[in-house]
Amino acid sequence: MTRLLETQGLTAFYGDFQALFGIDVSVDEGECVALIGSNGAGKSTFLRAITGMIPARGQDVMFAGQHIAGWAADRIHKAGMAMVPEGRRLFPSLSVEENLLIGAAGKRPGPWSLDAVYELFPDLVAKRHNPGTALSGGQQQMVAIGRALMSNPQLLLCDEISLGLAPKVIKDIYTAVPKIRAGGTAILVVEQDVGQALAVADRVYCFMEGRVTLTGTPATLTRAQIAAAYFGTTEEAH
Numbered sequence: 001m002t003r004l005l006e007t008q009g010l011t012a013f014y015g016d017f018q019a020l021f022g023i024d025v026s027v028d029e030g031e032c033v034a035l036i037g038s039n040g041a042g043k044s045t046f047l048r049a050i051t052g053m054i055p056a057r058g059q060d061v062m063f064a065g066q067h068i069a070g071w072a073a074d075r076i077h078k079a080g081m082a083m084v085p086e087g088r089r090l091f092p093s094l095s096v097e098e099n100l101l102i103g104a105a106g107k108r109p110g111p112w113s114l115d116a117v118y119e120l121f122p123d124l125v126a127k128r129h130n131p132g133t134a135l136s137g138g139q140q141q142m143v144a145i146g147r148a149l150m151s152n153p154q155l156l157l158c159d160e161i162s163l164g165l166a167p168k169v170i171k172d173i174y175t176a177v178p179k180i181r182a183g184g185t186a187i188l189v190v191e192q193d194v195g196q197a198l199a200v201a202d203r204v205y206c207f208m209e210g211r212v213t214l215t216g217t218p219a220t221l222t223r224a225q226i227a228a229a230y231f232g233t234t235e236e237a238h
């Protein structure tokens with residue numbers, strides 16, 4: 001496996017407030033990695049730090065063989081990282097199709113196109129000329145994922161894609177993950193639903209208070225270890 005993303009000792013600050021304390025996370029090409037942890041653990045901050053949305057303070061972030069710490073967000077996007085932001089953030093005055101086409105700005109060569117996104121999410125076909133806001137929450141999430149895929153990213157970052165959605169809808173959305181990986185895209189998901197994270201990911205990192213408290217594969221981690229790493233209970237986390 002070739003290493004796609006690697007952070008070593010990543011820190012992040014909001015003003016004087018330190019939100020991340022030395023995070024080591026890696027994602028290999030084509031891999032699916034999940035970040036889990038409670039509210040405020042630092043998962044979204046990690047995504048913001050690697051995508052250049054908050055300044056990196058000179059630490060090491062390697063992506064696709066390049067040192068990207070300090071790069072502007074649009075340069076990182078063009079290098080092959082695309083984000084599905086928490087809350088979807090569709091453009092309300094634009095149609096589904098226009099929202100998708102916006103994601104094609106800075107497009108790299110690859111398998112994703114409007115047709116491929118509609119094949120991935122057939123529910124969107126009949127809605128293609130509707131405004132993004134006229135969709136259900138699940139359909140809006142599909143547009144947000146499709147928009148990110150339109151740039152043909154090497155790494156797709158998904159921040160809480162199941163938040164506020166019904167279990168059936170979450171299941172539908174997660175069925176897209178193997179198809180996205182089949183196109184060669186690695187996925188880093190932030191997911192509060194631990195069961196969902198363990199079901200979809202090759203490896204999991206648990207964050208607590210700005211630190212990684214546990215990492216491993218779903219097959220090797222026990223529920224007790226995860227609970228300890230997630231909530232800071234007394235059992236030692238490995």
Ligand SMILES: Nc1ncnc2c1ncn2[C@@H]1O[C@H](COP(=O)(O)OP(=O)(O)OP(=O)(O)O)[C@@H](O)[C@H]1O
Binds near residue numbers: 037038039045046
């Ligand atoms: N814009 C901001 N300004 C100041 N502090 C922030 C900001 N965003 C997040 N924080 C703080 O940074 C810490 C990490 O927050 P972060 O949003 O990364 O956590 P999270 O694990 O993604 O949780 P959530 O699921 O709530 O998004 C928290 O203490 C939070 O209050």
